[in-house]
Amino acid sequence: MDSLEYIDAYFGGEFPREEAGRFEERIQEDPAFAEEVAHYLGTRTALKELYDEGRKARFRELYRQRPRPAEVRRMNPRGWLPSAAAAALLALIVLSWLLFGRPAEPSRLADRYIRQNLIVLPMKMGGADSMLKGISLYNTGRFAGALQQFENLLRLDPLHPAALLNAGIVSLRMENYDRALDFFIKLENHTDSHVNPALFYEALTLMRRNHAGDSDHAKQLLRRIVQQDLNKKGDAQDLLSKM
Amino acid sequence: MFGSSSSKEADRQIIGLLRQKGLDKRKGEEGLFNEYAYFIRDGMRKHRLSEEESFDAYSDSVLVAIENISNGTFLGNSSLKSYLYKIFHNKCVDYFRKNATNKRSMNRTLSINDELFLFSDKSRSILQTLIEKADWKLLRNRLEQIGDDCRKMLLFWADSYSDKEIAVVMEYKTADVVKTSRLRCLAKLRQLYNTV
Numbered sequence: 001m002d003s004l005e006y007i008d009a010y011f012g013g014e015f016p017r018e019e020a021g022r023f024e025e026r027i028q029e030d031p032a033f034a035e036e037v038a039h040y041l042g043t044r045t046a047l048k049e050l051y052d053e054g055r056k057a058r059f060r061e062l063y064r065q066r067p068r069p070a071e072v073r074r075m076n077p078r079g080w081l082p083s084a085a086a087a088a089l090l091a092l093i094v095l096s097w098l099l100f101g102r103p104a105e106p107s108r109l110a111d112r113y114i115r116q117n118l119i120v121l122p123m124k125m126g127g128a129d130s131m132l133k134g135i136s137l138y139n140t141g142r143f144a145g146a147l148q149q150f151e152n153l154l155r156l157d158p159l160h161p162a163a164l165l166n167a168g169i170v171s172l173r174m175e176n177y178d179r180a181l182d183f184f185i186k187l188e189n190h191t192d193s194h195v196n197p198a199l200f201y202e203a204l205t206l207m208r209r210n211h212a213g214d215s216d217h218a219k220q221l222l223r224r225i226v227q228q229d230l231n232k233k234g235d236a237q238d239l240l241s242k243m
Numbered sequence: 244m245f246g247s248s249s250s251k252e253a254d255r256q257i258i259g260l261l262r263q264k265g266l267d268k269r270k271g272e273e274g275l276f277n278e279y280a281y282f283i284r285d286g287m288r289k290h291r292l293s294e295e296e297s298f299d300a301y302s303d304s305v306l307v308a309i310e311n312i313s314n315g316t317f318l319g320n321s322s323l324k325s326y327l328y329k330i331f332h333n334k335c336v337d338y339f340r341k342n343a344t345n346k347r348s349m350n351r352t353l354s355i356n357d358e359l360f361l362f363s364d365k366s367r368s369i370l371q372t373l374i375e376k377a378d379w380k381l382l383r384n385r386l387e388q389i390g391d392d393c394r395k396m397l398l399f400w401a402d403s404y405s406d407k408e409i410a411v412v413m414e415y416k417t418a419d420v421v422k423t424s425r426l427r428c429l430a431k432l433r434q435l436y437n438t439v
């Protein structure tokens with residue numbers, strides 16, 4: 001058993017008690033062995049810190065997407081009751097209208113869809129190294145690095161469907177909507193829309209960008225997905241029903 | 244995510260997910276973070292921290308809670324909210340003290356590995372000195388060079404996944420295959436670290 005295997009077995013709890021005593025003696029008597037043990041433990045701690053940094057990056061992204069609470073202003077204590085009653089009534093009317101009367105704003109609808117469905121990209125083992133690396137970077141919130149990996153793939157194969165799709169999604173998350181649309185339109189033009197979801201993501205990007213006319217264009221695309229039974233028909237129906 | 248259920252039910256769901264591995268655990272981590280993210284405002288208001296400091300204190304608290312829930316140290320004697328708030332409160336106090344004494348400008352070293360406490364004072368001191376002498380920043384840079392599978396596997400190992408759990412999450416055939424690959428990745432990382 002070499003040193004690394006021996007050290008790993010010790011920390012994996014595979015040693016009998018008497019052998020554990022011998023392990024500690026070696027740390028004190030054999031400097032090279034002590035260094036191996038220190039490196040093993042240090043590596044684990046350094047990698048754990050790295051892993052936690054990835055999680056914190058994801059938390060930061062989640063926090064960034066939360067709605068900001070409004071500043072609280074102190075009210076004048078005199079005459080607050082009629083004002084409060086009027087405010088409550090108004091709030092009730094507005095809330096009812098928001099909940100039941102008014103269609104959701106496309107940008108917020110798209111944002112909600114993104115938070116529910118695009119925080120994590122599925123990792124398929126056996127793919128190209130750049131693809132896996134890109135997805136891994138995306139999933140830990142390192143968008144610029146992820147985009148670079150997908151673009152590396154596109155330099156080799158400009159019509160690589162998964163690279164186009166992921167480059168579009170990461171651009172969408174980076175709020176670079178024009179670039180995201182370029183990727184999705186390219187994907188749409190070169191692949192079968194029954195199989196790829198380009199048209200749906202194109203609509204989603206337009207909803208999120210929400211420039212003049214974007215919402216109507218997005219609705220047209222979503223209707224086309226439903227009518228022609230294209231990929232992501234269910235999601236398109238869901239979004240249309242809320243717009 | 245869990246906002247619509249009762250707090251007990253939400254706790255139960257989050258704890259259940261955190262005791263899984265892979266994507267389920269990830270959902271639990273994000274669920275826990277989102278559920279009590281309003282603590283960040285509390286940290287700013289009650290402990291006079293900046294938003295960034297309060298966010299850091301809260302994220303660190305969530306990571307501690309995740310660790311304790313995953314490894315079974317959290318026994319469920321209190322609600323998840325009370326438990327997390329207690330950790331968060333202590334972190335905020337730490338941050339406030341660091342601000343007061345300006346210790347934040349000090350160089351950060353690698354945190355102390357819990358496994359060092361398995362040893363006697365003498366052995367621990369030898370190992371701690373060696374750990375402090377090593378260049379962990381270089382090791383982290385070298386990690387970028389060992390390939391994505393190796394990197395992922397070692398990060399799971401660092402997060403206390405067993406070889407069996409890594410085999411499931413990374414779709415390897417057996418835990419033995421993972422062990423062999425993991426040790427090979429560790430050796431490769433060490434070799435890269437030693438390369439000038």
